[in-house]
Amino acid sequence: xxxxxxxxxxxxxxxxxxxxxxxxxxxxxxxxxxxxxxxxxxxxxxxxxxxxxxxxxxxxxxxxxxxxxxxxxx
Amino acid sequence: xxxxxxxxxxxxxxxxxxxxxxxxxxxxxxxxxxxxxxxxxxxxxxxxxxxxxxxxxxxxxxxxxxxxxxxxxxxxxxxxxxxxxxxxxxxxxxxxxxxxxxxxxxxxxxxxxxxxxxxxxxxxxxxxxxxxxxxxxxxxxxxxxxxxxxxxxxxxxxxxxxxxxxxxxxxxxxxxxxxxxxxxxxxxxxxxxxxxxxxxxxxxxxxxxxxxxxxxxxxxxxxxxxxxxxxxxxxxxxxxxxxxxxxxxxxxxxxxxxxxxxxxxxxxxxxxxxxxxxxxxxxxxxxxxxxxxxxxxxxxxxxxxxxxxxxxxxxxxxxxxxxxxxxxxxxxxxxxxxxxxxxxxxxxxxx
Numbered sequence: 428x429x430x431x432x433x434x435x436x437x438x439x440x441x442x443x444x445x446x447x448x449x450x451x452x453x454x455x456x457x458x459x460x461x462x463x464x465x466x467x468x469x470x471x472x473x474x475x476x477x478x479x480x481x482x483x484x485x486x487x488x489x490x491x492x493x494x495x496x497x498x499x500x501x
Numbered sequence: 502x503x504x505x506x507x508x509x510x511x512x513x514x515x516x517x518x519x520x521x522x523x524x525x526x527x528x529x530x531x532x533x534x535x536x537x538x539x540x541x542x543x544x545x546x547x548x549x550x551x552x553x554x555x556x557x558x559x560x561x562x563x564x565x566x567x568x569x570x571x572x573x574x575x576x577x578x579x580x581x582x583x584x585x586x587x588x589x590x591x592x593x594x595x596x597x598x599x600x601x602x603x604x605x606x607x608x609x610x611x612x613x614x615x616x617x618x619x620x621x622x623x624x625x626x627x628x629x630x631x632x633x634x635x636x637x638x639x640x641x642x643x644x645x646x647x648x649x650x651x652x653x654x655x656x657x658x659x660x661x662x663x664x665x666x667x668x669x670x671x672x673x674x675x676x677x678x679x680x681x682x683x684x685x686x687x688x689x690x691x692x693x694x695x696x697x698x699x700x701x702x703x704x705x706x707x708x709x710x711x712x713x714x715x716x717x718x719x720x721x722x723x724x725x726x727x728x729x730x731x732x733x734x735x736x737x738x739x740x741x742x743x744x745x746x747x748x749x750x751x752x753x754x755x756x757x758x759x760x761x762x763x764x765x766x767x768x769x770x771x772x773x774x775x776x777x778x779x780x781x782x783x784x785x786x787x788x789x790x791x792x793x794x795x796x797x798x799x800x801x802x803x804x805x806x807x808x809x810x811x812x813x814x815x816x817x818x819x820x821x822x823x824x825x826x827x828x829x830x831x832x833x834x835x836x837x838x839x840x841x842x843x844x845x846x847x848x849x850x851x852x
Contacts, residue, residue: 436773436775436776438590438599438604438606438775438779439523439526439590440526440529440530440533440835441835444835444836444837445837445838447837448837448838464771464773466518466521466599466602466764466769467521467523467526469521469680469695470521470695470698471526473677473678473679474538474677476677476678477673477675477676477677477678478672478673480675482675483678486678486679486680486681487680487681488680488768490771491768491769491770491771492602492603492764492768492769492770492771492773493771494680496678
């Protein structure tokens, strides 16, 4: 299953706070697509994924100062 | 040659933007998630700066001055500043560089921070600020009150910094995901690649060290500082008094421009207008930061990087209370939306 989380317009730490919250409702193997436009989250979200051993299946820019990252629950 | 302030500011603005260096995040995470990674990077920065400052002092390049310890102002100002920076979404420097990234919420925070630092330092409340900062204890630093050589403390903080770096380098279970590269060579390194927080910390520690003699050469015997320069900038803009335009004013202008250049070159600049609630929080946070930093005698730079590096009690005590203030604000104001909706109305009003 793939769930999309829109956090555009939210400043840090809210994209990560929302992502953590959304992740609790997912099953192992499910993917969470997080769209965000807070620059600092390009560091904070991959860092959180790495620390928890969650694989990142997609991470790219959308436009200027806008990103999308897909984190799989493990 | 106050123009060197502009150059240092440009470089610093570029580095903090690219490095995503966020002291607010560092302090907030200690309470919010228990994550010590960014706080550890700050300790590394302090250690590098400390080594640099005491080397320059030993060689007679600069003269570090002993100051008393304004204990009440450090506690009160630190608490207010720590609380406010969570509302503003970034400390003073963080707000400068986020403003450079095009975040309109940070424009509001920056304007109110600078305005209220001027109110507290040059304006009607200058007497109050002076009064509370006049409540002091003698011997404002560890070396002054213990009589031990500062190099002992330099060695201790350097050892802690090395241990923290090794600890965090070993901690990651899997390598961090990075953006697919589109640039090569220097352009990739400077305007695309992810910067390791610890590497960024070392670079900022070096910039901070170089800043001191450059600033001292213009008659301003101190290092990096954000609050007094911001107050002076407002003072100059409203009175036209060119005496206020010193090395520090050039520094803060440089930070704003440098972060804009970094963001623009990296495809990370976009004018982003937040919702009503965020704008109000940014304004309240900006006011609190101006008031808090003026009372505490510095922000996360002047106190938590420069004063700490000299082992002054003002720096360390205000930093501890900034962490407490940030922790209170994080607990009160940072919750996922869903949980906010579930919270009682009285509580959600504070968000």
